[in-house]
Amino acid sequence: MKVLTDTCDLRLPAAAVSIGMFDGVHRGHKKVLRQLRERGRQLGVPTAVVTFDPHPRAVVRPDACPMLLSSVDDRMQLLAATGAVDHCLVLHFNHARSQQPADDFVLTTLMNQLGMRELIVGENFACGRGRQGTVAYLSALARRLGFSVTGVPLDRVPGTHDAVRSSSTEARRLIQSGDLAGASAVLQRPHEMTGTITRALAASRLVVEAALGRGMCAPAAADYVGAVRYRDDASPWIPAQLRIRDDRSTGRRMVRLVADGALKAARGDELRIRFVDRAWTGRPLSHPERSAWA
Template sequence: MKIYNHFSEFKKLNNAVATIGTFDGVHYGHQKIIKRLCELAKSTGGESVILTFFPHPRLIIDPENQDLKMINTINEKAKILAGLGVDHLIITPFTRDFSNLTPAEYIQNILVDTIGIKNLIVGYDHRFGKDRKGGLQDLEAFSKNFNYKIEQIPEQDINAVAVSSTKIRTALLDGDVALAANYLGYNFSIHGRVIKGDKIGRTIGFPTANIFVEETYKLIPSDGIYAVTVEMNNEVFKGMAYIGQRPTINGMTRNIEVNIFDFNKEIYGQEITMTFLEFLRHDVKFTGLEALKEQLQKDKEATLAYFKKSS
């Protein structure tokens, strides 16, 4: 898959089969649209194109509201889309100027003159242009003038999946990573760099790698303990993760830590991907480090039992 970070990098195609959206999570509903996109491109001898936006349009249109967190970073999204067989991914900066395009300007300047659409696939509720005034009627009205075809994914086809990015975000913020995985079709993960911590974990027999996630817009699941896998340097390890403020030691900041089983190497500065498999328990304050150590041993046993059951 070829990736373009601006329209200026993209060379207009002779037979583009395109769809447009933020596709946060690239969940089952999104995958139905993308599957149809690739099928249509193949059957018509065209090339599949996805136009997506970064940052998320809501962060530009409503800049005062920065509470929205994304299921995927832009790099994670690109990796998933590549795995689905998409030919071209255009990641355009969503700006005020872009949001102020009229439906007619959007269709002619972006879809026709820049991308070169011959077929366009849209969801049943697709809106575009200034104040989201553009819709299916506008696309159909211009289709004869610009010689392209429209295919709309019916509402019942999308709703039959009974999934949305909002539902996935809610599940993750509740700690229900298993439900989120059911919606997504894959296990949720975070990617980050290992940084130095205060090394309290190693004093009680549970050393942890502290993970720094650079993308502040990335959604982090609810505080608690999770069964996870950790991938680094093309190796995968089992472990248990902790998210929280470490109330037992009166912590002041929210940490993301992982105890990697059967592992004792120094990995400061390493990039790792942590995949969430099962929520084990909520974060609680213990009477001291000894009580915490006893609970962590139980957590490790529960994590190992999960891996044994799922193997």
């Protein structure tokens, strides 16, 4: 997958296109991307995804901007891993772009730049100033401009009693309520975050405290089971006990981590942390170094 920004002089003669934040690249996103790849094959054209940084709501309604499931780098890795995307265009979202009419966005970016032949998006998609560009609006525009629009129905998570929808909003709700198993069903993978070590103890076990990224979706304050490894490291995951807490002095979400394994850690190191499930026993994390955190 080739990653490009709005500063790149990208011109595609033709493409099948999808647009969205793709935050977390969950099972619903993957359903859209599978259809994107299939239409690209049928049309004999490459596929292109358009996404944004920062989240549009951080500009339009900062007070209502959601916590993110994945950083931009993580999003690129997750999109690439689907095998459905040939080109990913990351557009900087600012006030000027928030005021761009849907028609102008379609003409300048999707058609003139990407050569869009077909647009494949979730059925609740909307773009442009005031979210004018709904699937119905874009379908009418498509008839005038000569492209096609496919609105993909929102996926449902199988096996759930209340037919949980596969959406970033639902994944965030489950993570923030501490239901990591439920979130994994929506994401089709365990939820992962990057943490920067702020305290480390020299011991036979990995015992550290790490600050989680600002603006990232973290589990509720509780005890969890999961795994850890160095960021951008391909080594095996090391099982870990994880305790989430809020640091009132800094306003950061912190994780205290205990793992058995040969993983040296020092202050400032970045760890990749995987949350698998809640530690439902209710017992405190047991390790001989616990008094050092007092």
